Amino acid sequence: MLIQYKFILWMFGLIFLIWLLFGSKYFAFMDKGNQTQSRVEHLDGLRFFLAFIVALFHYILCYSYFHGQEWSEQVNRVAYPNLINMGGLGVAVFFMISGYLFASTQSSSWLQFYQKRFCRIAPVFFISSIFCIIIAFCIQKDNINADKLVNNLYYWLDVGIIGNKPHLFGLENAHLINAGVTWTLFWEWGFYFSLPVICILRDKIGLMSLSMAVLFICVYFVSQYNQNYAVFISYFAIGALGRKLPEKIQIPKYICNIGIILTVLFMLTVADRVYNIVYLPVMALLFIFITMGGDVFGLLRQKAFVRLGDASYSIYLLHGLAWYGMNKYIAVHNLVLNRTQYTLVSTAVMFVLLIICTLTYQYIEKPFMALGRRKSPWLKE
8 A cells, every 4th residue: 555645645636536527517416406505515525525534544444454454543653644543533523513513403393303314324324234244244154153143233234323333144343344434323323312402401501501511521521431432522512612603703714724724734643643632622623614614715615525525424334345345355366466556446446436425325315315304194293
C-alpha cells in the first residue's frame, strides 16, 4: 500500500475524479425530488466527505488486517500518523449532524417518528448484514460451526439497536466483513429513543441550556467512568448547540472556512485520538464553523459531493464489504500486486462502490424513506 504522502496525493486525486464523474449529467437522476426548502446543501456535501474519510480509514485497517496485523489504529499510527484519526473524525461529525438535525424535533406521533427512522436505517442495514452472512458462509463452508447460529443471526439483523455482532458459522471477527461500522447505530438509536425525554426537558429549560447541562455532566461525571461514552454523548449535545448558536452569534464566512480547515488539520496532525474529552472544544469549534455557513470555500456545495452526500449512508455501511471482498479475493487467489497495481485496483473498487451506492440510494433508500413518511394503517389518529 502507498506510503503516507503518496496516499494523501491519491486521496486528493480520488476527490478530483469523483468531482468530475459524479458532477456530470450521468448522475443527474439523483437530483430528482431532493430540492426541498429544508435542505442544508453544504451539510449534504459534508456527509459525503465524512463517509469518504471513514472508508479510507478502514481501507488502511483492512489492508493491515489481511497482512497479519491487528485491526487497530495503533498498529497503523506509525506509518500513517496524519491519517489514522480520519475514521474517528468522520464518526464524530456524523453524531453531531444527528444532534443538529433532531434536537429541534417536534413530533406529533413518536410512533410515526420511529417508523420513519426504521425505514431510513433498516433497508441498507439488512443489505449489509445479509452480504456479511453470505460471505461468512462462503468462507466457512468447509468448516461450519452452527453453535448459537439463530441467536447470532438475530444480532446481525437487529437494525443496529443492540450493537453486538458475534461470530458467524464459526468465523471469528465476522464483524470486520463490513468494517464493524454498525456500532455507531447503537448510539444513533440510543439518541432517537431518548428524544421524547429530551424534548420534554428542552421545552422546559431551552435547547441551549439542556445542551450545556449534558456537556457538563459528560465532561465532569460520565468521563470519570467511561471517556468514550462521555465523548459520544457530548457530540450529540454539540450538534444541538450548533442548531442554536447561529441564532445568537454571527461569524464571517471566510473565518468559518479557515476555521474548518485549521480545526480539521489540528485533529488529524496534533490530536492523539479523536475520542478524547480534552479535544471537545476543538470539535465544537469545527461544527460551529460548519453550522455558521462554512463550506470550505464552496467545496461542500459542489454538485458531485452533494449528490454523494445523499448516498453517504450506503457508502458508510457498504464500503467495508468492498475492501474486505477485494483483499479476500487477492489473498485467496495468491495474487501478488505491487503498490501501483494495488492502488489501481483499489481505485476501481472505490468507483464501483460509489456507483452502487448511488443506485442503492435511488432505488432502495428513497422509496423506503417515502414509505416511512406515509401514515401507517396500524397507527391510530
